[in-house]
Amino acid sequence: MGTISWVKGHGTENDFVLLHDPDGTMRLDEGLVRELCHRRRGVGADGVLRVVRSAALDDGRPYADEAEWFMDFRNADGSTGEMCGNGVRVFAHYLRVHGLVDPSVELPVGTRAGVKRVRFEDDSQLSVDMGRPRLPGPSAVMVSAAGRSWPAVPVDMGNPHAVAFVDDLADPGPLVEQPTWSPSEAFPKGVNIEFAVWRGSRHLAMRVHERGVGETRSCGTGACSVAVVAAAVDHLADQQVNLPAGEAYRIDVPGGSLTVSFRADQHVVLTGPAVLTARGEIDL
Numbered sequence: 439m440g441t442i443s444w445v446k447g448h449g450t451e452n453d454f455v456l457l458h459d460p461d462g463t464m465r466l467d468e469g470l471v472r473e474l475c476h477r478r479r480g481v482g483a484d485g486v487l488r489v490v491r492s493a494a495l496d497d498g499r500p501y502a503d504e505a506e507w508f509m510d511f512r513n514a515d516g517s518t519g520e521m522c523g524n525g526v527r528v529f530a531h532y533l534r535v536h537g538l539v540d541p542s543v544e545l546p547v548g549t550r551a552g553v554k555r556v557r558f559e560d561d562s563q564l565s566v567d568m569g570r571p572r573l574p575g576p577s578a579v580m581v582s583a584a585g586r587s588w589p590a591v592p593v594d595m596g597n598p599h600a601v602a603f604v605d606d607l608a609d610p611g612p613l614v615e616q617p618t619w620s621p622s623e624a625f626p627k628g629v630n631i632e633f634a635v636w637r638g639s640r641h642l643a644m645r646v647h648e649r650g651v652g653e654t655r656s657c658g659t660g661a662c663s664v665a666v667v668a669a670a671v672d673h674l675a676d677q678q679v680n681l682p683a684g685e686a687y688r689i690d691v692p693g694g695s696l697t698v699s700f701r702a703d704q705h706v707v708l709t710g711p712a713v714l715t716a717r718g719e720i721d722l
């Protein structure tokens with residue numbers, strides 16, 4: 439059967455197993471991802487990041503001219519995800535630690551949601567140009583958990599999100615079950631659901647139930663979605679239709695804190711830490 443070498447890392451405690459497969463020779467099927475991510479039988483993680491050259495994978499080939507490296511991201515249940523904001527920082531940090539990229543220049547990373555550019559900041563944080571969000575509204579969506587329901591705003595950050603404001607982060611209960619949404623057609627491929635509260639001016643906190651995983655300690659694309667909706671609420675009165683360039687929102691998650699800012703070209707920038715914690719081999 440053989441063994442697989444792995445590295446473990448996290449971004450604000452959203453944790454990943456990284457697999458080094460530059461030439462794309464590994465057979466990474468759903469069952470293997472589930473075993474690696476299993477917190478008792480496997481290494482334990484919210485997802486897998488396969489480190490592969492864009493040219494070596496069908497999914498990565500369209501980006502090969504722009505980005506040498508492709509983040510093959512999988513959720514803990516084995517499903518593929520388009521994008522992962524915490525994952526892409528951990529992925530870039532891995533490449534830096536292994537001497538595979540020059541940290542003094544911006545790093546383009548291929549993802550299923552297109553090429554994302556990562557900057558290594560001086561204070562050991564990493565910033566990611568997450569691109570422009572899409573607000574597929576105005577159709578109203580309701581999300582329900584723990585016997586309660588809230589209106590939610592759909593946001594597309596490359597992957598689907600629904601942002602609901604709650605009075606208290608405990609309101610959605612333990613989030614062991616998948617929260618439901620209506621109408622069910624709103625998210626045919628499933629959705630990541632953020633429950634958010636205001637903590638102050640441009641400062642919010644959130645919990646998230648991730649598609650393909652369950653409740654996690656953080657979600658980068660989720661934090662961006664919360665900041666986008668918060669900015670829309672903040673600027674409702676002045677009827678500003680654009681994201682407020684230069685403004686930054688602090689988004690607290692159970693595993694730490696992330697910063698989301700907006701550029702004049704309406705791109706969302708996510709800033710936060712990335713850490714590698716362990717390495718080893720798993721016997722298959």
Ligand SMILES: N[C@@H](CCC[C@H](N)C(=O)O)C(=O)O
Nearest residue numbers: 519522523524597657658659
């Ligand atoms: N935790 C990630 C988002 C993960 C993707 C999600 N589960 C999906 O299926 O879309 C992040 O940090 O953005």
